[in-house]
Amino acid sequence: MRYISRATFFHHLDSRTKILMSLACACLIVILNTSFSLFGLFMILLAAFFSVKPPLSYIKITTYLMGMAIVATVISQGFFYYFEPRTPILTILPKDAGLIGKLTGGISICREGLVYGVVQSMRLFSATLLSMIIVMSTHPSDLILGLKRFGVPEKIGFMLTVSIRFLPVLAEEAKRILVAQRLRGLRIKGLRGSIRGFRFLIEPLIIDSLRKARRIALAAEVRGYTGKRTEIKKLHFFWMDWVVLSIVFFVIIVAVKNRFFYE
Amino acid sequence: MNSYISSIIFIFILGGVAFYTGVRRRLIKNFTVHELIVIALFCSLLYVAGLPFKFGLSRIPFIHTFAYSIPFTTVLFIGIRLVPKLGTATLIIFGHSLLSQIISRGINPLWWPYALLAGFVLELYFLLCRNYLGSRANALGAGILRGFVVYIYFYYISAPYIWHIFYAPWYISVQTLQGVIGSGIGALIGFSLSKPIISAYRHGGL
């Protein structure tokens, strides 16, 4: 999941707006309680997702992730939903069947649980879509800059930049090490094989990373890095940002009121 | 009930933020550029170690927790042994969490307390033991503690209060037990793998 350069509405928004939107949507995902409102949120985010013009591969991945989410949630809540009323439609293990039955109180799937699972998976869908929207429309260096403006210290921002910058380098290296292992005759099938493969992957990968770390640190020193620096990149708020923030603020107020003050 | 839980979360977040802003600003000065970069690369390494688990390669739901804890804890503990200072654990864990959020999961501050908690718990453990994974027993203890805290928090607080998804106590125990055992094993593996790495680091002019 990477940033893709396009010219959509979300791409033009300031990264700080998007961070605040993330926080607001995250709160909404927690606060909203009715199936209607959850579905509404999901639909809005779905529209937003398509507005960012995702390529087909991303749509496929998102669908796959949402599919996994709904299956996992429906099954788990089918089993574990414990509010009354509870009508079991399929019992795997009755309450009094042996030790496991007594310990677990019986394992059965109930209808209300399945329905509940479908509704709650809207939350996971919304979170998945939201994360896709933010990642696709915001360059990582802008996100880090936004976080820094919100108070994250400079050295942490630098650390994050270095991690993101070198992540693809390390990932490629890991792949090459795995191929080199196979060429040396190392068999990595099965459980024992995976453990050996892991051990012979981690050691060279970490040692080479340490070597890189030394070189990167020297390069930072000769570039005068001390932790303090002038930042020339600027973030600008446009009128669109204010509009979005006001809408989001309004929605949050309404949601909080409805949830906590009308119950 | 709900407001009680919300207040706990709020207090925790507040406490975390206070701890973070107050203590971190002083502590960050303690790390040299080289150490910060080692930590940064370890955040990336944690992400790389978790890659096979992201795309369903070992997504057998039941033992997924166990399978993921091992490489995560191994790499994390090697990192802590390489920079045995107060704050390393939190920086690596939180850095990794932010990294995943920035490049794939989307910025979600609701997950920050989870990552910070994992870090703080380890820092407290190290402070109390005065030992940054200096011995195998210390590492095993740290691993078990990490597994326990992280999974209990997830199943008792994150899942029900953020996602409104419930799990039966027996299921939570099974998953937590897996997490504990997995983290423990990862800790031991990390400890033994770190020995040749550290000796190469010290004597090899890395």
Place this chain on the structure above:
Amino acid sequence: MIIVKDLTYSYPEADYPTLEGINLDIREGEFVLLIGPTGSGKSTFLYCLNGLIPHVFAGDIRGDIRINGISPQEITVAEISRIVGTVFQSPETQIFMLKVEDDVAFGCENLSLPKEEVIKRRDMALKEMGLLHVRNAETFNLSGGMKQRLAISSIYAMGPNIFLFDEPTTDLDSKGRGELLGIIRKLKEKGNTILLVEHQYEDFLPVTDRVIILENGKIINETKSFHSIRTVSRERRCFKGYSSEIDIQDLTFGYRKEKPILKDINLNIRRGELIAVCGENGSGKTTLLKIMAGLLKPDKGRFALLGFNNPAIEELIGRVGFLFQNPDEQLFANSVEEEIMFGPLQLKKKVDKEKYLKLANFNTVQKKHPQTLSRGQRQLLAILSILAMEPQVIILDEPTTGLDYNNLCSLFKILNTLVNENKTVIFSTHHMGVKEFADRAILLEDGRIVSDEIYK
């Protein structure tokens, strides 16, 4: 203006000094070439000039260094970086930001210069270094030569007038080297003082004012002009076999179908041949080597190796050995002897460990951890670890990278031994003058074979 008097330096816990009694004066605007075998102290000397010694590397430093009258030991590394700029060997680890223009500005930002000044210097550096057209590109996607150029730009923007280069061409192909030479010439023309450490220095001789040779920490010879290039001697021998080892017909391959990297390759390699594959980065050298090792499957055409048609990796393990560019990605064990025996152990083969240790004179270091060896030695160890599996065909991707004269000699001694044992050896290289070693040199350009010369 650099004045060095009686400089002696030992790394902490070292038994003997790395630099001993160095006396050197470098005038403003001079171009000095510093050469010598690996371990002679060249990089260490540079670190004494840019302040990394003593501020980052502890150790015992004695003697006096004055750069424009100031001693690097008395000011911080950040302050020195305004006068002395350093460019290291690996471009990858000198780039910090995700976008080109952000990385160029990084150094100036660190100096805490005012915003307008930073922007002005950044734009000037982008223009002078020829990076304007990629200013918004992602740094990850740049070629090796462009990355090195970016590293230099970010140093250039900081405004030093002394430039130190520590083996900057090692990871570059000849196109990248040519670009770098152009930049260094430009820097010289602007009156900057340049100190260049290099193994592959032939290209730079025309711009060099002075050559200094460092060996075991001491300056042994100082000449105004230095023309002889010692070449590695080669024992020529005759072909033994004429059987076809590798046969490629009409092969086309691309990582993506629409973009073929190799086009219509026809190639026949006989047993016992020593072949050099040359070409720029992007010409398809590495891809061709990987196909020959069975790591990639051709999209079109026929590929036969050792009698196998389009073989899978599993069929070739133990029969074909492949060396990747970075030896550190292939070293798995905790000691040199364990590393050599690693492959045979997996294949359950019995081999004579001593024979392989002797090939590279590793008898004295057999118990050491591979990572404590020098880069050149690790390269040789990676090669030995593959040879110990006794493959029939050995394929090496850029084995000459980063090797100094002595290690190059060892490498070619090993390759000659292999060929005399009737094994087939194929290697790719950027190193000029090395292709004369081979029996045959194949030049790839844009995915096609443009020349196939046989030397006898």
